Amino acid sequence: MPDFFLIAFLLLNLGKSGGAIRPVVTLAPNWGNILYYDNVTLTCDVPSTGPEEPRTYSWYRNKSLISGGQQRLQIISSSVQDTGDYQCQTGAGDISDPVFLNVSKNFVILQRPPSAIYEGDPLTLRCHSQKDFTAKNTKFYKDDKEMQSSDTDPELYIPIIHRNMSGMYKCTNRIQRKDSSTVSEHSDVFRMSVKELFSHPEIKVSPERITEGGHMIVTCDTRPDPSRGGTKLQFAFYRDGRNVQEFSVSDTYRVRSAQLEDSGKYTCEVMTTSKTVRKMSDGFYIHIQDEKIQPGYIIAAVIGSLVVFIVSAVTVWKCKKRNQGQNQEMNTTAPTTDPDPESVCYTYLDISQLPKGPRMKHDELNVTYATVLNSDM
Template structure:
């Protein structure tokens, strides 16, 4: 018994230890999935001129206190020197430094690739390396090669001038919209230190502004709302996976009037819907603290009266009458069949077809055989419960 008890205790300790290890493994796995790093550039340009310098940072979101980490860097999926959070590229080269950069911490996920484009040119239109979404701020820079002087900077969108000649080499949009997608171009006049041989140079880039969330759609539950039902109206939209953490706010309208202002909830509930709740419903979605918003199409929601419609009542009445008529016909046919089953086959029974007297329609006929009855003989032992009739036949 003592050995058995000791074995049980040891087994329990082993099981608890194994469970603890499993929990820790799950915890580490979840932490590893939650700390996917992001590569950022400083300055924040995805394209640079040869000879420029840039610093790459491996940003690791974390909910735990900061602790020393070891980093690994990759270019085009190949390891490159560097075990610190920041990777410096000084005096960039076209052939050496262009490519997709990724970083990773020990036990963590590897980041998504970010492309650095090193170009050899006089003028370069610089843009951020990351994807541009509606509502994001956008800054473009008309950059020129070192050792030269640049003047008369201009910016164009789809060949339309959007910023006149200025000494400032940047163009800024506080909250970009999808309608502002297009081909952007900048021009500069470049000359050397001797102020001779001034020449114009330009560069262009296509800016594509992605949709932050899909156009919203109004959905109602239940599909047919009866007066007194709880009605749920939902503003259905989908965030872009790369911006899944974006906080959105929702507002609801009926016939153009606000029924619920902006809130983080995408549903509007009516606990007990009434007939006056019928109308054209729309919803609007917007990014928090942003002018970017999208309105859904209208959806007419009809609140139906809880009384039965007249057509339903009429159908029920007609159905009841049909049942009554059919039942009466069946009963009549059954009685008629039972009555004819007692008829003598030698006696022809008058029918409704050859009897034109309406008073005789319900007369029951029978056959009496009196051929064996003696003339003048009377029936004895009269029964008071029997009704007798005398048949006079002069031929007997």
């Protein structure tokens, strides 16, 4: 793990007992898998928060206490029995998170770091063979496609890892025993899953309905992975593709007095301070509404009302014509029973095509209902 990742991780792993800092186990060399007879040193790292004081250290494998009371635990000529989760503890303080070490008895292994692999990180993979053998040729593959071939370099270095680099990785070595002329080819594979450093950003706006002169707040919402503490992000905002706020630590764009020209499609971009990971949100259209009713809307409303009145009048006239032929005798008083279904007229008015304008207040709306009791009224 690079030093700056380690420092950030240590500072953010505060323990629960009196504010003590939780220790972190690191490996040297920094491989999560090794071959039997390999050597490895585990270190219990605790950043200093004041004057140095003598510390006592305890080491655990698979949650069982093992020998070793020093800050460093050395494993010389490892064996398969050394495989397990390693943790350390200082005094009576908090115990560290586990780090898994895998010791295998193979001719060749594909080595990778012990920690999770996140987008934006650099990554080194190594095709490692037993000490008694010499590697003649090393090849790396991803999803069965060759990535690198070398007679001298057993490592594959990727400066920046992206999410689409997840997949099945494989390395092959042509190895020869130092005391023999026989050459054989061996390989190892592992499935790499690149974790998301922070979620895809999303534009959120408040309030939902913004009128001219009102306050507008646009937020770029994203969620960093809590397992990777200390990820520092910067945010930028755009309207119709033009930058309205440069990159900064603020995830909010504010307009204290929104104007009609502030309407448009808004997007935001999030990137790490190292600029290794950048993500753009989907577009979100924000409409600033005019608080005044425009004359054009009033004319459209009047025309719409006239259309509704004319259609209603024609419908009533048709009903009267039909009822004149069906009813010969009419009472002069209003009926006391439900009307004959054959004497009731229904109509459907499609006003979806009428011009749409700002919403009007309730006291500006007038609705008239009419009931035809008989054909002579």
